[in-house]
Amino acid sequence: MKSLNIKSMRFSILFSILMTCTQVFTQVEKSETFSRGTTSSAGSTVQTQIDGHNVVVHQTIGQSSIIGSAKSASLSAVQGFIQPFILEKILTPQIPQVLEAKIYPNPFVNNLFLEFDFMPKTNIVVSLFDIMGQVVWSKSYVSTNFITFEPTNLTYGYYFLKVECDAMQRVEKILKSK
Incomplete structure (x- = not known):
């Protein structure tokens, strides 16, 4: 009976973690506004x-x-x-999340490419956050419509990539693969 309780508890914990991760990643991919859920x-x-x-x-x-x-x-x-809520740590509240940019490939091995359909007027700040919302890599670029960057010292796994320029921001979930 005791092992059944432990298995049930483990299942409940894993299910809760899975649901939370699914909710966070769905919000990043599908929403311009984010909400917190429990x-x-x-x-x-x-x-x-x-x-x-x-x-x-x-x-x-x-x-x-x-x-x-x-x-x-x-x-x-x-x-x-x-x-x-992890994106509360990443997003800048005063800046709208309306920046249009192509970020590829995803998943990536070493290099990432960032492409705009317009020429930004301000410097471009690119930052990577781990799944706990901590900055693990960040760099500022002079205004351009195409950037190639190679984030260093990253282990394999999921990250949130944040791009800021022209008083706009965008956050994408990306995967560093082997």
Whole structure:
């Protein structure tokens, strides 16, 4: 019976991870506006003030955790599996995500190509982020409509490529392959 519970828990965790990844990658490929989602039985988000500070609390039912908890006289918090929406770390909120550009090949081995149908008026900043939203490579280019770049020191896997120029941005999911 105990091994059945462990298998069930492992399946639930893997299913939740798969659903979250699917949701993030679908949003990157299909949407100009992004929204945050949580896979759980039920939940909510509440904005409140604690000691004069604005606080946002996300809670879910169905995402149990053994990591830890904290309690005070008026508040209790249990650490769980809600992760910040990755694109909140990558996108610049004030810049619209409307930049039209071709980024190829995808997947890539060494070189990537970036092509615009117009001549940008400003420098072009190209950045790569890992799946945790950390910058792993970034470079600025003088205005041109075609760029060849070779991001260095990348392991094989998924990355988010962000391109910024002319007060616009674009984020694409890319795969570094062997």
